[in-house]
Amino acid sequence: MYSYLKFKYFLFILIIIGQSSAEIPHRRFEYKFSFKPPYLAQRDGSVPFWKYGGNAIASGDNIRLAPSLKSQKGAIWTKTSVPFEWWDIDITFRITGRGRIGADGMAFWYTIKPGDYEGTVFGSSDQWVGLGIFFDSFDNDNKHNNPYIMAVLNDGTKVFDHSNDGANQMITGCLRDFRNKPFSTRAKIEYYKNTLTVLFHNGNTQNENDFEVCMRIENLSLPRNGYFGVSAATGGLADDHDVKQLLTHSLYPPGSISPQAGIEMPKVEEQQKLSDEYAEYQRKLDMQKEQYKKEHPETQKDNENEFDEWFESDNQRELRQVFSVQAQMYEAIRVLGNKLDEVIGRQERTLSLLSTVPGSPVQGHIPDASKMQLPSGVGLDHIAASQKELYNTVLEIRNFVVEVHRKTESVLNNQIKQPTAQVQSIGYDNSAILRELQESVNAMRRDVSFTTQKLNSVSQSSCPNTNCLSTSIFLVFGVIQVLVLVGYFIYRNNKENQQKKFY
Ligand SMILES: [Ca+2]
Numbered sequence: 001m002y003s004y005l006k007f008k009y010f011l012f013i014l015i016i017i018g019q020s021s022a023e024i025p026h027r028r029f030e031y032k033f034s035f036k037p038p039y040l041a042q043r044d045g046s047v048p049f050w051k052y053g054g055n056a057i058a059s060g061d062n063i064r065l066a067p068s069l070k071s072q073k074g075a076i077w078t079k080t081s082v083p084f085e086w087w088d089i090d091i092t093f094r095i096t097g098r099g100r101i102g103a104d105g106m107a108f109w110y111t112i113k114p115g116d117y118e119g120t121v122f123g124s125s126d127q128w129v130g131l132g133i134f135f136d137s138f139d140n141d142n143k144h145n146n147p148y149i150m151a152v153l154n155d156g157t158k159v160f161d162h163s164n165d166g167a168n169q170m171i172t173g174c175l176r177d178f179r180n181k182p183f184s185t186r187a188k189i190e191y192y193k194n195t196l197t198v199l200f201h202n203g204n205t206q207n208e209n210d211f212e213v214c215m216r217i218e219n220l221s222l223p224r225n226g227y228f229g230v231s232a233a234t235g236g237l238a239d240d241h242d243v244k245q246l247l248t249h250s251l252y253p254p255g256s257i258s259p260q261a262g263i264e265m266p267k268v269e270e271q272q273k274l275s276d277e278y279a280e281y282q283r284k285l286d287m288q289k290e291q292y293k294k295e296h297p298e299t300q301k302d303n304e305n306e307f308d309e310w311f312e313s314d315n316q317r318e319l320r321q322v323f324s325v326q327a328q329m330y331e332a333i334r335v336l337g338n339k340l341d342e343v344i345g346r347q348e349r350t351l352s353l354l355s356t357v358p359g360s361p362v363q364g365h366i367p368d369a370s371k372m373q374l375p376s377g378v379g380l381d382h383i384a385a386s387q388k389e390l391y392n393t394v395l396e397i398r399n400f401v402v403e404v405h406r407k408t409e410s411v412l413n414n415q416i417k418q419p420t421a422q423v424q425s426i427g428y429d430n431s432a433i434l435r436e437l438q439e440s441v442n443a444m445r446r447d448v449s450f451t452t453q454k455l456n457s458v459s460q461s462s463c464p465n466t467n468c469l470s471t472s473i474f475l476v477f478g479v480i481q482v483l484v485l486v487g488y489f490i491y492r493n494n495k496e497n498q499q500k501k502f503y
């Protein structure tokens, strides 16, 4: 019901436009000479009003005339001859391939009889009678002038000159790249009052207005009641040749809207009847809307654009999608912001807790204040005092060791000066031992000074009492050991000297 009304509305608009315009020809959509998605092919694979063959494959969305395999050929032709004299055809197609160069190309036909499905000229018959518009991908004559679009007329006698890319046979053409475009490429072929115009859309944009003139041929006479066809072929190189849709309109000069042969144009009475029906429908719709508004005054505002809300243009849809994505991004950023605030708050709380503890470090790794506990009864002041005490003790030990070292040296010197015969041997032993002693004392000095430095460097940091005290005890024991050794040595030395006096 809805589509029927739409169709009537379309006719009505067509009539209105036709009556108001004196320049533009009447255009009438010819569904029997068109195909388009989403139901281009039916379930059984057939395309209504068309017949295809060769390697062509039709789906709901497009017809692949020749797939990207070597030496493929395919074509699609209208089943019935074209009853109208003037027409325009809008072909939306894509020619794509992995290679920088593709082959062979695609052709649009208007000929007195349908061509082959596996012919030699871009997939269809040679020596055709009528018009061929070729989209020649491959540069056979190596003149670096392909891809090329050209128009070739034939009266059935000419064999297409592939080796020269039809250079001497075409009426005219244009150099246009139609392969591997981001969007579909389109060609509008209009034949009206013996003038052929080919407009080309290069597929770099989706803008409907980006057509440019490829060729315009005047005084061209094409045979009546021909057939439309599209074909394609691959060679050694291969592209996919897909036609997404082909829309045909018949054209009628303004003021001569009389029905063509075989075409049922709406009669004047019928037009009037359709117009009246449409007006009646519109009036009833308005009445119903008014009635609804009266019954539901609270939804009046919402219902004003009730029917507009059922539809959306492509731009509106795109805008809506962009808006929804942005809304999601905004929501994600808002959640992140909240979490960041939380983290900053927690950090500030930690810092404030740390600043309440005197002398505590606030740089580097900050421990969790809630888990930080000082030993009960032990303050930082106490620790600092202990360290100072320890430092003083170590200094005292150091001085003591230096003194021992000095005394040992003097003992050694005295021993060397003893003028006895056996002094040398005993003295040699003594001096060796004393040197060892000296070395150990030196090592001790180094250790002590190293310990002092280390203690200085760590005097500010917290240090458990037990560890520090055990080190100092160790040092004290070490020094006592050295002293005992030195004492024993002096004692032995003296005893030996006394023994020598008896000899
Ligand atoms: Ca060629």
Ligand SMILES: [Ca+2]
Binding pocket: 138, 139, 140, 141, 142, 143, 144, 145, 146, 164, 165
């Ligand atoms: Ca060429």
